[in-house]
Amino acid sequence: MQRDNAGSTIATSTGRLRQRRRSNEVSPEVSNANGTHLLVDDRNKYQSMLVRAYSSVWMIGGFAFVIYMGHLYIWAMVVIIQIFMAKELFNLLRKAHEDRHLPGFRLLNWHFFFTAMLFVYGRILSQHLVNTMTVDKFFYKLTSRLIKYQMVICYFLYIAGFIWFILTLKKKMYKYQFGQFAWTHMILIIAFTQSSFTVANIFEGIFWFLLPASVIVINDIAAYFFGFFFGRTPLIKLSPKKTWEGVIGGSVTTIISAFVLAECFSHFEWLTCPRKDLSTSWLYCEPSSVYKPENYTFPGWVPQWFPWKEVSVRPVQWHSLCIALFASCIAPFGGLFASGFKRAFKIKDFGDSIPGHGGITDRMDCQMLMAVFAYIYYHSFVVLENYSVDILLDQILRNLSVDEQKTLLDKFNQTFLDRQLRGS
């Protein structure tokens, strides 16, 4: 609620600004006092901003602590956020009157949700789970077997939900029920599956989770303040509080911060090493070449005028620029989508979980687009040389039983021996 208030503050302020510019000749001294004046004017709005800042500090602190604790805790955090998001979104289009006539229909949504969770996390993390276990123990064999049939299990859970849905269809409720069915699926795709990509990113190295998430937050805050202090030209009708000044100022800030953050993060093995299992132990690794500084010599004329001969940049910093560009130019459309949706269904916020911010979904709208982009970007442009090797190795380890892996290894070794014989 407060968020929209803050939004309308800016909306009114830009509105007044435009009026003022038009009547600029008459009273030029009023326009100097614009933002402050409005805030001082209304104690409530000032306080709502304080509440928002206060809960932001707590959130950022908690986030930093979770990052420090490690991969498993970050995963747990993502899952908790997803459950809260799903709860908010499930409740959104529910009608109490219709639900009273449909016992167990709420449960069905959660059945689909947990099936999706089993499917998505099973695909992302099954290999990590196997790597965590001691070979040849009973649980190891049980797990490998479960993983082999993971797709079948998930499919039958889904089909069970599907049949459950059909059997609970009630006359005169059809339209409401099919609407709910579609809505559940949309939540699972747009909110759940998209945000699950973060988990894949976490295990490739916390860097690939932390950097994208941070640049989104930085872009949000920077755009907010640039818009607040310099915002004059409205950007799009859908979201009257967004201004060109805010977007451009936010972008520049984001790009610079991303470049700096990537440099900082690269110093920590905790952030850069991928994790192949589900333990929380300390991580050591030979850092990948993307995190190692490379020297770039300036063209001849620069050293004549400045005291710089060369500059040292890590490749990951160039990558971070692309991520920042996405975060400031494309991810905000996630926010526009959410606010358009809220307008369509005449909702102020998706929920009221975070004081001063609205629901959790309100804070996550851009993060979801970003997670998918970070995942695709990492797998298409960052994992360089050994890309196809790693993918195939992953396929082998995921799809074959231990015995089959042994067979494959033997055959593979044999092929190399044959080749050497033929070669010599």
Next chain:
Amino acid sequence: MQRDNAGSTIATSTGRLRQRRRSNEVSPEVSNANGTHLLVDDRNKYQSMLVRAYSSVWMIGGFAFVIYMGHLYIWAMVVIIQIFMAKELFNLLRKAHEDRHLPGFRLLNWHFFFTAMLFVYGRILSQHLVNTMTVDKFFYKLTSRLIKYQMVICYFLYIAGFIWFILTLKKKMYKYQFGQFAWTHMILIIAFTQSSFTVANIFEGIFWFLLPASVIVINDIAAYFFGFFFGRTPLIKLSPKKTWEGVIGGSVTTIISAFVLAECFSHFEWLTCPRKDLSTSWLYCEPSSVYKPENYTFPGWVPQWFPWKEVSVRPVQWHSLCIALFASCIAPFGGLFASGFKRAFKIKDFGDSIPGHGGITDRMDCQMLMAVFAYIYYHSFVVLENYSVDILLDQILRNLSVDEQKTLLDKFNQTFLDRQLRGS
């Protein structure tokens, strides 16, 4: 349209049957003439059944011809069906009045559709495409590069559509537009993506496309006739024309036919060999062991009474029983889902493309569930142990350069060493 007429014929006929059973003592001779009587009664309905039978014969003939032509033609057929289905479904919830105010909004649906097509078929068939080409030619390199960035390309096409959607949002239309957005996504998942699994099945061997598709058709027809002649006990309110007698008679027929069909199909290399490229040339292969007959000896007491000592069954015939069981017990829920949906939105048929049958979607409702099941079943239970080993080894040797193969071998050996260390 005619289909629903036929449906209501049966509904009325079972209704009358139940009435008749109650008044059985009064006029027993009427119940003998039930179905025929009704059909003779109404020339229109008799003719509609003729039309339906006529177009069915054409469809089955065309289908057989396409199967004979081969994998690429079957794929083309699937794509054409998908386009027609998408067209029917897109038009379903469209309102002409709203669309007039939203130029280009129809195009957006097709943009999403073709993006989904590029994504799904890219994932299924990229390796086949590479295998078709001559190595080291220009197009080979171009294609490999395009395939490497396939995910990025599709993602940006999707994001472009997403931004397009947000930019065309118009006041007072929000709810309609978001509804359309959700509807498009539901079509892409439920109709398009599900039916695309058939294409993956085709290239594993036409068998895995033809058998599932046939048993669905057989089950439909058998259930229809059993219901028509013996149907007394209604099954579910949602679909009054379905009876227990129809379902049970259909199931038994389906299971027997599947067992026989699997035996017949196993004789043709054209149907059993997987295809690794996109050519239409003749297929030769060493048939996989699932297609080879195995002898089962009867227990001692059977030969005493019957002249049989052992029976020869191909493993694929046991598999076909599972597929038939799914086709007769679970796939019909796809049809129930579709008919529930039609009731919810007060539609008679999804379209009118096939004379006597309604729209293409009306004929495909159960096929879609089946396609996914066949895919998952094949990959979880049929691909035998060393088969997957061989496939992976094949992929390794074909796709990696010699250096990469060496890297992979080293990493693979390392993984085994690590595991042994953890184990000891």
